[in-house]
Amino acid sequence: MNARRSGGQYSDQNWLRSFMFTLYGTSVLVVSYFPLFYAHLGFSSPQMGLLYSVGPLISILSNLFWSMMSDRLGTVRKIMALLLGGQLVTAIILARATDFSSVMLILSFFYFFYYPVFPLADTMAIKIAQRHGRNFIAIRVFGSLGYSFFALTIGYVLRTLGPQYSVAICIxxxxxxxxxTIGLKDVKRTEAAPLSVDKETADKPLKGSGLREILLQKEVLWFFGSVFLLAIGYRMNEAFLTISLKGMNAGDEIVGWAQLASALSEIPIFFLLSRYGDKFKELPLLACASLMFTLRFLFMSLAQEPGTVVAIQAMHSISFGIYYVTAVRYITRIIPDHLRATGMALFTVVWSSGAGLLSGTFGGLIYQDAGRVVFYLVATAFSVLAFAGFLSKHLLDLGGGTVRPLRNKSKPPL
Known part of the structure; x- marks a missing residue:
């Protein structure tokens, strides 16, 4: 009996690890190699900024819609399969588009199915980890490994075939x-109910008040506000890192090495924080991560060679690595289990969607009109503001305020 249970446990986790590994290949393409595809089509920096920002604009609604559908229907796997099917159809159409208006329209549909998959995958990873008493990072880290693998591999493939094959690789x-997804075992919203809410509440369909219940909490709003400031600088760098490297005459494979440096560097930090992170309070760690982002973007404004940029990307470990693990742990503490998917979707809306919309739209204009140096100094300034936001909230808590979870008594999976 125990052997069978153990085999099922590892089967669940291994399928999900494989899914995470593969899923982040699409993230590599969208973030790093789609801009090369746009440049191949002859689009300008402001146009590429608009193409980057249209996804976050669409995802503001799509993330909330699909995550709330997941909470209502009690399924994650089926929603993710539906989203991947939508990505496949729109990517096939995108491969044949050439003019800016057509690409903009098709990408709007593609992003409607693209963005929600990641918070849902994280939700499944958190619940699978809770189900088997495992660490969430032991599953999530395979996303980083997949990102590393695809970042380097795709760079060399596109160097041989050309950037016009970016969409074909995406397909x-x-x-x-x-x-x-056929091998994934679904998770339901009610699985974690004994740890957080009574069974009667867990068995009821999620009402529309769940979103309001989250947003009425001052601690949550302060956290999301600071995350938004940090995300603007992060998304500016994400959207124009490839363009910056191309401006230094870097080849496609250098783009891959830059992404590899960032993805691999975060893995040891993930494991260290999963083991020792609970010894430290979340807000000081988030302030530390913001300070590391500040230094990272400041160094980017000073960089002149592609090799220097690759080295700076290794700071992803002490900036994003610390930030991501700590932010997820903070969310699982202040948002109850029965609202987990909706809470993660809100987090994604703030971190990716809202910030991506501003950074893509205005970032493209700043980059074209003021240049790369000013562009990264603006990103640095937003990181400083985020540092002030997290640190001031921590100091206020020390002065008497405390974080009050929304009836969530379960231990965070980190």
Whole structure:
């Protein structure tokens, strides 16, 4: 009996690890190599900024819609399979588009299905980890490994074939991820109910008041406000890192090495914080991460060679690595289990959607009109503001305020 249970446990986790590994291949393409595809089509920096920002604009609604559907229907796997199917259809259409208006329209539909998959995958990873008493990072880290693998591999493939094949590679990866969903074992919202809410509450469908219940909390709003400031600088760098490297005459493979440096560097930090992170309070760690982002973007404004940029990308470990693990742990503490998918979707809306909309739209204009140096100094300034936000909240808590969870008594999975 125990052997069978253990086999099922590892089967659940291994399928999800494979899914995470593959899923982040599409993230590599969208973040790092789609801009090369746009440049191949002859689009300008402001146009590429608009293409980057249209996704976050669409995802503000799509993240909330699909995550609330997941909470209502009590399924994550089926929603993710549906989203991957939508990505596949729109990517096939995108491969044939050439003019700016067509690409903009098709990408709007693609992003409607693209963005919600990641918070749902994180939700499944958190619940699978809770189900088997495992660490969330032991599953999530395979996303970083997949990102590293695809970042380097795709760079060399596109160097040989050309950036016009970016969408074709995306189609292959999406098909692979869709096939893997067949082996995933679904998780339901009610699984974690004994740890957080009474069974009667857990068995009821999620009402529309769940979103309002989250947003009425001052601690949550302060946290999301600071995250938003930090995300603007982060998304500016994400959107124009490839363009910055191309401006230094870097090859496609250098883009891959830069992404590899960032993805691999975060893995040891993930494990260290998963083991020792609970010894430290979340807000000081988030303030520390913001300070590391500040230094990272400041160094980017001074960089002149592609090799220097690759080295700076290794600071991803002490900036994003600290931030991500700590932010997820903070969310799982202040948002109850029965609102987990909705809470993660809100987090994604703030971190990716709202910030991506501003950074893509105005970032493209700043980059074209003021240049790369000023562009990264603006990103640095937003990181300083985020540092002030997290630190001031921590100091206020020390002065008498405390974080009051929304009836969530379960231990965070980190």
């Amino acid at each position: 292959v990866i999406v098909v692979t991820a869709l096939l893997i």
